[in-house]
Structures are given as structure tokens and as C-alpha cells.
Amino acid sequence: MSPHAPSEFPPPVDSQSEFVKRELDPEDERIDVGVAIVGGGTAGLACANRLLALLDDDPELTERLGEAPVAVLEKAKACGGHSLSGAVMRPGPLQELFPDLSREDWRGQHFAFGEVTKEAVYLLPNGRSKLKIPTPPPFKNHGNEVVSVAALARFQQQRAEESGAYILAETAATQLVVEDGAVVGVRSGDKGRGKQGEQLRNFEPGTDIKAEVTVLAEGCWGHLTGAAIKQFGLGQHREPQVWELGVKEVWKVPRPLDRIIHTIGPWPLKLSARYGQIGGTWIYPMQDAQSGDHLVSIGFVVDLEYADATTSAHDLLQLFKTHPLVREILEGGERIAWGAKALPGGGYWSMPKLSMPGALLVGDAGGMVDTVALKGVHHCIQSGKLAAEAIYATLKHGRSLSDYEQMIDESSTGKELWRVRNTRQPFSKGFIRGAPLVNLAIATRGRLPGGRLVWHRNDQQPMFAGDTYKSYPKPDGKYIFDKLSSVYISGNATRDDAPNHIRLERHVPREIAETWKWMCPAGVYEIPDDAPKTGPVDVTVNYTNCIQCGAITAKGGRLTPPEGGDGPLYTIT
Numbered sequence: 001m002s003p004h005a006p007s008e009f010p011p012p013v014d015s016q017s018e019f020v021k022r023e024l025d026p027e028d029e030r031i032d033v034g035v036a037i038v039g040g041g042t043a044g045l046a047c048a049n050r051l052l053a054l055l056d057d058d059p060e061l062t063e064r065l066g067e068a069p070v071a072v073l074e075k076a077k078a079c080g081g082h083s084l085s086g087a088v089m090r091p092g093p094l095q096e097l098f099p100d101l102s103r104e105d106w107r108g109q110h111f112a113f114g115e116v117t118k119e120a121v122y123l124l125p126n127g128r129s130k131l132k133i134p135t136p137p138p139f140k141n142h143g144n145e146v147v148s149v150a151a152l153a154r155f156q157q158q159r160a161e162e163s164g165a166y167i168l169a170e171t172a173a174t175q176l177v178v179e180d181g182a183v184v185g186v187r188s189g190d191k192g193r194g195k196q197g198e199q200l201r202n203f204e205p206g207t208d209i210k211a212e213v214t215v216l217a218e219g220c221w222g223h224l225t226g227a228a229i230k231q232f233g234l235g236q237h238r239e240p241q242v243w244e245l246g247v248k249e250v251w252k253v254p255r256p257l258d259r260i261i262h263t264i265g266p267w268p269l270k271l272s273a274r275y276g277q278i279g280g281t282w283i284y285p286m287q288d289a290q291s292g293d294h295l296v297s298i299g300f301v302v303d304l305e306y307a308d309a310t311t312s313a314h315d316l317l318q319l320f321k322t323h324p325l326v327r328e329i330l331e332g333g334e335r336i337a338w339g340a341k342a343l344p345g346g347g348y349w350s351m352p353k354l355s356m357p358g359a360l361l362v363g364d365a366g367g368m369v370d371t372v373a374l375k376g377v378h379h380c381i382q383s384g385k386l387a388a389e390a391i392y393a394t395l396k397h398g399r400s401l402s403d404y405e406q407m408i409d410e411s412s413t414g415k416e417l418w419r420v421r422n423t424r425q426p427f428s429k430g431f432i433r434g435a436p437l438v439n440l441a442i443a444t445r446g447r448l449p450g451g452r453l454v455w456h457r458n459d460q461q462p463m464f465a466g467d468t469y470k471s472y473p474k475p476d477g478k479y480i481f482d483k484l485s486s487v488y489i490s491g492n493a494t495r496d497d498a499p500n501h502i503r504l505e506r507h508v509p510r511e512i513a514e515t516w517k518w519m520c521p522a523g524v525y526e527i528p529d530d531a532p533k534t535g536p537v538d539v540t541v542n543y544t545n546c547i548q549c550g551a552i553t554a555k556g557g558r559l560t561p562p563e564g565g566d567g568p569l570y571t572i573t
Contacts, residue, residue: 003462004509006556011503013558019227021175021187025208033166034065035391036185036211038173038224040074041083042149042377043363044217045156046097046384047391048072052163054392061396068166071209072157073188075172077493077565080153082548083219084248084341084573085377086282086299088116088260089147092412093381098159103145111151113286113295116141118259122325124267130325137442138373138420139262146260146284146297149377150570170565176224176359177208178231183358185210186224191563193499200497213391213401214359217384220342220550223561225365234352234361240457241352241367243554244279244345247313247521248299250286250572253333256294257285261325262374265431268319269302270468273430276307276461277468281320282374283329286572295336295572296329301374303345304458304554305428308466309514314340314521315472318480322473330479338486339573340521342550345371348421349452355402362387368413372420372442379413386411419445425453459556463511469518483523487545491569492522494544498566502543503558512556513539519555522547 024030035051037044048070055062055069062069076082091103106112121139123131161167174189185208192203216225221243229235261283269277279302286295300317320326344350344367351367354360362368363380370376390404408414423446426437440448475482502524504516510533516525522545531537546559548567553559 003464004512005462006459006512006515007457009505009508009512009556011505011556011558013503015227015230019175019223020231021177023179024177024184024210030208030210032066032210033071034069034211035071035213035215036209037070037072037215037217038186039217039219039222039365040072040076040079040157040167040169041153041217041219041363041380042156043365043380043384044072044215045079045153045160046381047215047217047362047388048160048165049097049156049163050385050388051391052160052165054388056163058396065212065395069164071166071168072160073168073171073173073186073209075561075564076169076567077569078154078169079157079167080150081569082567083149083153084246084339084570085149086248086284086297086374087147087149087377088141088144088284088374090375090378091143091145093378093385097381097385106145107289109155110290111148111155113146113148113288116144116146116260120259120261122261122263124263124265124323126267127323141260146286147377148572150573172561172564173224174206174561176227176231181357183214183228183356185214189561189564193563194497195499197499212395215362215387216359216365217362219364220344221553221559222365223559225361228356228359228361229352232356234356238352239346239349239455241344241346241350242455242458243304243342243551244301244371245304245313245340245342245519245521245549245551246299246301247317247340248297248338248573249317249335250337251296251298251330251333252336253294253296253330256287257283257296257329260284268316268471270308271431273433274307275466275468276305277311278303278305278427278431279316283326296333298326298330303427304342304551305461307461307463308468309463309511310466310469310518312469312472312518314483314486315469318473318475319471321479335481337570337572338481338489339568339570340547340549342554343371343376344369345424346455347371347424348417350455351417354405354408360387360390360401360404368417370416370420372423382411382413383408421446422449422453425455458554463515465511465514483521484545487522487547490547491571492545492547492567493569494546494562494566496544498544498563500541500543501560501562502541502546502552503560504539504541504552506539506541507536508539510534510537513537515555516552516557519551521549
């Protein structure tokens with residue numbers, strides 16, 4: 001029997017009828033704003049702050065935009081609540097966004113943890129040994145800053161509110177409103193519905209939010225972004241987007257770490273191309289300026305192109321922690337935070353068209369991540385800033401929003417992503433066959449291999465039930481942790497009686513069900529104990545565990561927004 005791919009079992013979704021609304025509600029039943037920004041992460045809030053700075057010098061335009069010239073919709077309990085990244089950030093775009101702040105000021109605001117002065121890269125041939133190698137050019141980070149994107153978003157929210165932004169936290173945007181071929185706003189989701197969609201006693205209906213311009217800053221595989229890409233054909237003549245999944249822990253440790261560390265395979269992944277496993281790790285020092293605590297950010301990222309259904313980013317991170325290199329750093333410490341997030345990995349060729357009538361895409365929603373250098377935060381800030389400038393020119397001078405695309409291409413973001421345009425695709429041949437081509441692409445800044453290398457969607461990868469799971473260590477609750485205890489410390493507060501926000505085909509071949517079960521870092525998907533060992537099985541969906549990582553959308557299901565306020569509440573990730 002031929003192996004099955006998740007794409008053969010699509011989720012019950014019709015995005016154009018469910019997620020696109022064709023007419024605004026009457027004026028007295030809606031909220032009118034100037035610019036609506038969907039997503040309170042680094043990109044959306046960079047857009048808000050830059051636009052407000054421009055409007056501060058233009059009272060006439062500010063008045064024309066009404067009582068709420070800039071509104072930010074954030075589905076988490078607070079901005080940054082669903083934000084997670086490594087993260088080592090190139091400082092330039094943030095310095096441009098807030099020129100009044102020094103890097104010491106950043107640390108005083110508790111979102112930055114120190115400049116990178118030392119680094120090391122190790123090749124791990126197995127779970128015991130290590131080989132220090134010269135730092136590859138993409139991994140050179142001298143002068144960059146270790147940050148928490150969750151904390152950075154909270155700071156950006158504070159600055160935006162001080163400048164006059166309306167922050168609508170706990171507000172999910174569930175529909176894109178399109179009239180006469182243009183985006184005219186969004187609709188917020190209902191609150192207070194039960195498991196079957198029934199209205200509870202505290203029910204509050206959603207509201208249409210009309211905007212002159214809408215910015216989709218939803219991050220990885222945004223709900224409305226996907227609908228917009230289909231509605232306006234933004235993905236035509238592009239490669240499909242592909243994804244990676246990262247799982248992260250933050251530890252308080254007794255001894256400071258004096259450098260950032262990256263490791264590359266093959267361990268703890270399988271070297272054989274049959275398994276399709278490509279990934280890497282990071283270990284970053286985080287010196288807390290307020291408490292003086294020595295913190296360490298540690299994480300594992302795996303491409304969602306893998307073929308072994310038992311591949312689990314969470315469990316691979318636990319396995320990575322058994323290596324002597326890591327034990328020496330974490331020994332005697334305490335895990336204080338955990339989270340997971342998918343990220344776009346397709347790079348330049350997979351970026352959709354970034355503008356459409358009435359709306360723009362910024363940051364991860366536009367696929368602006370350099371997965372070779374493990375960098376995306378500065379691209380998020382840069383794209384948000386440029387989007388604000390394009391919006392201002394449109395509102396003030398009648399310019400086209402499509403100018404934003406040229407601005408991105410000519411910016412450092414466009415140039416950096418162009419240089420690595422063909423750098424990740426060769427790994428689809430496996431680590432051994434692909435690595436020489438990857439190195440060639442890095443050395444020639446994308447000129448070789450030439451042309452345009454292609455992808456296929458992650459959910460089109462045929463899956464088999466392999467044996468990767470046999471290497472995962474057993475949780476001890478002190479150093480090695482299971483998924484459910486990890487979800488607990490994420491701050492997840494989804495109501496037990498909330499409606500299901502995950503779309504999935506429930507009756508699938510065993511290897512597809514195993515894929516979802518192992519992939520999910522939060523233990524959302526289960527296979528009943530009495531299910532047959534081969535053939536079709538039923539999948540149980542524990543959706544209240546969901547931490548909104550987005551990986552399920554890349555591998556055969558569809559994540560839709562939960563009720564506003566549900567999901568994790570990250571603080572230091």
C-alpha cells in the first residue's frame with residue numbers, strides 16, 4: 001500500500017465562504033477606524049508606532065481618520081501573549097523605529113538581554129560528542145541583541161498606547177470584509193459561545209470594524225492572511241509556503257552563559273534522507289537586568305517537511321538536553337517558561353504578493369524570515385515600519401499601497417532574503433546530499449545554484465510510521481518534561497467549554513493520525529487506545545490544550561482563531 005500524505009485528507013474548510021464577509025454592517029452597528037492592524041506582535045506594533053509618529057506631525061490627517069486613527073486587534077490577553085522566537089535580533093530596524101532609546105534603555109525595559117560578543121557552533125555527530133566548527137557566515141551574530149519578542153511586544157504596545165493607538169486585546173479577527181474587490185475592514189469574533197456554538201449567558205456578538213486600510217500582521221499562517229491570499233490570488237507565480245516548528249524553554253541557571261551557541265546535525269535527528277528530518281538548535285544567554293538572574297533560552301527547530309510520523313519537536317528538544325554540552329549549561333537550573341511556534345521557511349520565492357486593494361501583509365504573514373541565519377524579528381520591524389510609510393503616503397497623497405512591495409524589495413529585508421533565495425531547498429535531498437549545495441548557495445550569495453528552486457507543500461509529503469520516537473527520553477518532571485506539564489506553564493487559559501477552533505478530518509489512516517499526535521507540542525491530538533494498529537483510525541482533538549503554534553495548518557489541518565483571550569500567555573519567550 002502506498003504511503004498517504006496529509007493533503008489527501010483536507011480539513012472541512014471553505015475559506016471564501018466562511019472567512020470572507022462580503023458586506024459591511026450598517027454604520028450604526030459597526031466600529032469605524034482609520035487603520036486596522038490585525039495582530040499585536042512585533043510587525044503589527046512596529047507599523048502602529050511608525051504610523052502614529054507620522055500622524056503626530058499631521059493633525060489634519062489625524063482628524064480625518066476619526067476618533068481611532070490606529071486600532072490594533074490582538075487575540076491574546078495582551079500583545080505578545082502568543083509571540084515566541086529564539087531570538088537574536090539585528091538591532092538596526094528597532095533603533096530606527098525608536099531613535100530616542102539606546103540599547104541600554106532596551107535592557108531597562110526588560111525585553112533585551114545583552115549584546116552578542118561571543119558565539120560557538122558545534123556539529124553533533126551523536127548524543128555524547130561534539131565538534132566545534134568555524135562559525136558559518138549566516139551564524140555570525142557579533143553586535144546583535146538577545147531579546148524576548150513577547151516582552152518586546154508588550155513594550156511596543158505601551159509606546160503605541162501612549163501615542164494614541166487603540167489596543168483591542170482579547171479580540172480575534174475572524175472574517176476579512178471585502179466589498180467591490182477591496183478590503184474594507186474585518187469582523188471580530190463572537191465571545192461567550194459554548195462547545196456546540198450555542199450562546200451562553202455572557203454572549204457578546206462580534207462586530208464589523210471598518211478601516212481605510214487594513215494591515216494583516218497575524219504572524220505565521222494567519223487565519224485572514226490565508227483567506228486574503230486565496231481571495232486576491234496573492235500566491236500566483238510564487239512557490240508554496242513551507243514551515244518549520246520551534247519549541248523553546250527558558251531556564252534560570254546558577255552559572256552565566258557567556259556566548260550564544262548553535263548546533264547542527266545530524267544528531268538528534270535521523271541522518272537518512274528517508275526520514276526527511278532537517279533542523280537545528282540554539283542556546284542563548286539572557287541576563288535579566290532587573291533581577292540579576294542568569295537565564296538561558298534553549299530551543300529546537302525542525303522542518304515540517306519530515307516523513308517519519310513520529311517526529312516530535314518537543315521530544316527532540318528533551319532529547320537534545322541529554323547531551324553533555326547542554327547538561328553542563330542547565331545543570332542545577334530550573335525551567336521557568338516553555339512555548340512553541342511555527343515559522344515560515346520558504347523564504348524569498350514563497351513570499352506572496354504583499355499588497356491588495358485596501359490591505360497589506362507584514363512580517364511573518366508575508367513570509368519574511370531568513371531561516372538560514374535564523375533571523376526574522378528585524379524583518380518584522382522593518383516591514384511594519386515600511387508599511388506605515390506606504391499607508392501614510394496613500395492616505396496623505398493618494399499613492400498606491402502597491403508601492404510597499406517595491407519598498408520591501410529595495411530595503412535590507414528584500415536584499416537579505418534575495419541573497420538566501422535558494423539556500424534551504426537543497427535540504428529536501430537530505431542532509432548529506434543537500435549540505436554541499438546549501439554551502440555553495442551561501443558562498444555565492446544565491447547565484448549558485450542558479451534559477452529558482454522549487455518547493456512542494458509540507459502536507460504533500462507522504463508519511464510513514466517510523467522509529468524516531470524510540471530515542472525520546474522519559475519525562476522525570478525535573479529536567480525532562482512531558483507535553484501537558486509544558487502547556488501548563490505556558491499560561492494557557494482556554495475555557496473548557498469553548499468552541500472547537502481546529503478543523504481536521506477525524507477519520508484518517510493511522511500514519512496521518514500519528515503525524516498529528518507526535519507533531520503537536522501541546523498534546524492536542526490523540527489516538528484512542530483501542531484503535532486498530534493499521535488502517536483508518538479516529539482522532540480525538542483536545543483543542544483546549546492548543547497553544548496556537550500553527551503547525552497543524554502546515555501538516556494537513558486548519559487552525560482558526562479561538563475566542564479572544566484563549567491560548568497561551570507568553571511573557572519571556
